[in-house]
Amino acid sequence: MKLFPPQEKLSIYEQGFDGADLLGRREAGQRLSELLEKVEDPVVVAVDGPWGSGKSHFLKRWVGAHRLENGGTATTIYFDAFANDFLDDPLIALTGAIGERLPAGKDQDHWKTAKTVAYKLARPLLRLGAAAATAGATEIAGPVLDAVIEAGGKEAEKAAEDFWRREDGRKAAMLKFQECLAQLTEAGAPLIVVIDELDRCRPDYALSVLEVIKHFFAVPRVHFVMGVNLDALEHIVRARYGIGVNAHDYLKRFISLSMQLPDWVGGANSVRAQIRYFESAASAMGVDQKLAGEVARHLKLAAGPAAISLRDVEKILTRLVLLPKAKEISGFYHGWQTVIISHVLFQAVRPELFQAALRGSLSLADIDSFYGITNAMIDSSAKGSGEYDHVAFIIRGVWQFALTGGNEPAQDKDNFSRSFDSFGLRSGASILPQVQRDYFGLFQVND
Structure with missing residues (x-):
């Protein structure tokens, strides 16, 4: 396991892009x-x-x-x-x-x-x-x-x-x-x-x-x-x-x-350069494959709206490595995965949102802004419209349950309550304090 993404040793004047054009430039x-x-x-x-x-x-x-x-x-x-x-x-x-x-x-x-x-x-x-x-x-x-x-x-x-x-x-x-x-x-x-x-x-x-x-x-x-x-x-x-x-x-x-420089890699099925770099570096650093896949889904949504850079990707990877029992997270209920991954992204890219989460002042508007979530993206009745985004729907619903303590009406509220335990008995008010205590209370990275 590596704490930081490996930095290639480049001989200026003696190497070009051949065999190393990961970002399609x-x-x-x-x-x-x-x-x-x-x-x-x-x-x-x-x-x-x-x-x-x-x-x-x-x-x-x-x-x-x-x-x-x-x-x-x-x-x-x-x-x-x-x-x-x-x-x-x-x-x-x-x-x-x-x-x-x-x-x-x-x-x-x-x-x-x-x-x-x-x-x-x-x-x-x-x-x-x-x-x-x-x-x-x-x-x-x-x-x-x-x-x-x-x-x-x-x-x-x-x-x-x-x-x-x-x-x-x-x-x-x-x-x-x-x-x-x-x-x-x-x-x-x-x-x-x-x-x-x-x-x-x-x-x-x-x-x-x-x-x-x-x-x-x-x-x-x-x-x-x-x-x-x-x-x-x-x-x-x-x-x-x-x-x-x-x-x-x-x-x-x-x-x-x-x-x-182009921000997208590939032709018809192009992906953002940040995603390509994340997937390559995560593999090189030994990040759990399933966890990396979940993080990539978050990044695909947030990379544009949150202006996530390649350097931000490196910060995210280091924080993933530092998570306690990181390989076990991919086996958690999906709600826990979502909140943990969001905290990682906030901590690396928007520290003020991470601090707001710690203080209990984070809002759904903050979540929407960071991920670029619109009403059309989370309207489950319009799944065939082309604007609906299931990842956005899940992230928004999980966070609404966690931020409101489950006390406000939400689409598929019962399903989102069960994304934290089998019976939907988990109190939404206890979710963020537990995540912050168990996963973000020990190490602080000096970027």
Whole structure:
């Protein structure tokens, strides 16, 4: 048994989607490759999605798939912006990351000039020395130390400050940097930089990345692909420039196109990516098969209305593993299963609903909202209408009995009372306290 879903060890640049396209995103990668190979104008593509939607996984696989599977000729670079935001200016780190991917020979010779220019252009430099001193032997330290050594350390800092006071010097250096960049793509093969985790960076650094891309890398056949939550990035813009700024229009200055990863897997019988991931990870973690099947039914109903992400699925799986006697739950009366599973989902996805259940303030409206349950879905007299959903009917009825203590009229009230014991003698008022005491009173997961 595993407590957390297994995380695959991915060799960036050496693996693509072949044999590992669980979420059905290879085709999206192919279309992205086709676009960036053909377009000459510099393009910035935002792969947009909420946190936990699988953007990083997609980008890490696509970096390798572009050449290995999609016939791309571009040099691809993966850059983790969050891992590099200890610098005040991202130009040095980006320049170093590109240099690490270029083959030895003429391209490296051109890029040495670009790295020297980048160091001169980078400002402010106040944190550079400290960053280089504390970075240690990490993979991040390479570009920083390389730039410091090549530029001559403290003497270079003074020279750079003098340089920044001369407007003509800055413009000349920017043109020199772009000239070096253009030499890398003059043979026709594009240069593509993938920037991941931008929306996790501190606001000033995230916006500096956008500015650097716009002003320094606006060169034909040089493209950027950013994994980002555009809503979060708009919050960053407002945090930096004030609540009144039009953040959407501001970002349009920097981002050419946006794309969203497909949320469904398969063709005519497609399922949500969250369900596919849950079923695969549950099997790998040793979750009881029958219990996993019941949870999947809940997820199919709630995934859309509750905006359950792939990361939420991981939280759900960990909580299932922590349940006492988890393998026995699939043999319980169905009412107990339903309430326990709902608690797991609330705890992982909507903690405020879990707390409301503990306080006794959870309402049927909360249940309907979380699962997206409508009156048409639970109208048993219209089972052939296409809107009726039997899973929704069961969940709603079980929760109505549990929340009202069985004192309010409900469809098939007698049947729902017997979903907790054979004779329907269980008091609805005792159900939630017992579930919470027996299954949720010991461990709390730090997500």
